[in-house]
Amino acid sequence: MSVGPLIQELRLGLHLSQTDLAHHLATVSGRKTITRETVSKWENEKVTPGPFWRRHLATVLQVPLSSLEAELVKRRTFLVDAVALGIAPLAPAQDKADITEIFASVSGGDAELLGAVQTTYRTDLHLSGLAVRDRPTIYRLVKWMHDGATPVLRVNAAGIIAKSRDLELSDMAAAAMLRDVEVRRLYLSAVAARVGTRTEALIGELSNPRDAGARWCAAVMLQRKSDEAARAALLRALRTEPVRETIRTIGLAIQGEDPCT
Structure with a gap:
């Protein structure tokens, strides 16, 4: 059993709700910021409790600290x-x-x-x-x-x-590059350093099945080329690209608009 389910099992064994556990942890630790949401994240393993909270979890859940650490x-x-x-x-x-x-x-x-x-x-x-x-x-x-x-x-x-290769996660990554100027700059630079900036190389990246971020970057860089080969490649990619945010970016690029503005 991993640590999240273990915390949940011990909590339920003491007939405590997540709110109860948060309240007891606030009492023994002196930190009132602990919430039910934090306990839920621990139990669902979205976040791992740090050393400070593991010590107090062991106290409240009435188990040796070594059990949680193990x-x-x-x-x-x-x-x-x-x-x-x-x-x-x-x-x-x-x-x-x-x-x-x-x-x-x-x-x-x-x-x-x-x-x-x-x-x-x-x-x-x-x-x-x-x-x-x-x-x-x-x-x-x-x-x-x-x-x-x-x-x-x-x-x-x-x-x-x-x-x-998860469409939802890939869409998040493309949206992050659109939103975060520094992330976009670093990702564009990495793609350019890896494959170059020639139109033919960027067209190849438009169909890279292993990197949705590279496809997004290729679309952005091809928009700046303003030549027929780039536009034709973007039109082909529009029919096959599975990631929603990248489809939007390709559509803007075909129209000659900068997707990043």
Whole structure:
């Protein structure tokens, strides 16, 4: 059993509602900011309780702190093992070590590594394939994409989400680039550095099935080309693009309008 369901089971065993648990935690911790919503996020594993709250959870739920800590360690070990298995056939040893370290950090709620330097296309592909297997990690990445402390953290989160092949998540990533100037600048720069800015290369990215973010960026850059080959490619992409926000962007690009204004 992972830590979220364990908290829920212990709470129900004491006949406490989520509101009751929040109230008891506020009393023992002296922090009145704890709410039922926070307890719900813990139980649904959208957020992992930090060391401060784990100590007080153990007190209120009448279990040894080691019980809660053990579940967190088991979950982290499981995720790290999943990373190693998932990337073993696909990446060199050093890449595997880096991806494992980053994913373990993200799954534990630590944004430091993901916010340190902009990740590569290949790293994002691996991280995305692993993140979609773990719902709490996806929730965390979406949150960081929207309100991460630095542009690098936000664009890295967007890059991982955009490669998930999930239409709803891909739409969120495209919308984030439209809304966040710094994320857009960094993502556009990364695509340009990876494939170049020639019309032919950008047309190829319009049909990249592994990166919805790259497709969005390609549409934006092709709009700036203003040539017939670019317009014809955008018209073709309009018939096949599955992501709603990118369809809107392509439509504006075909009309000669800057999607980012």
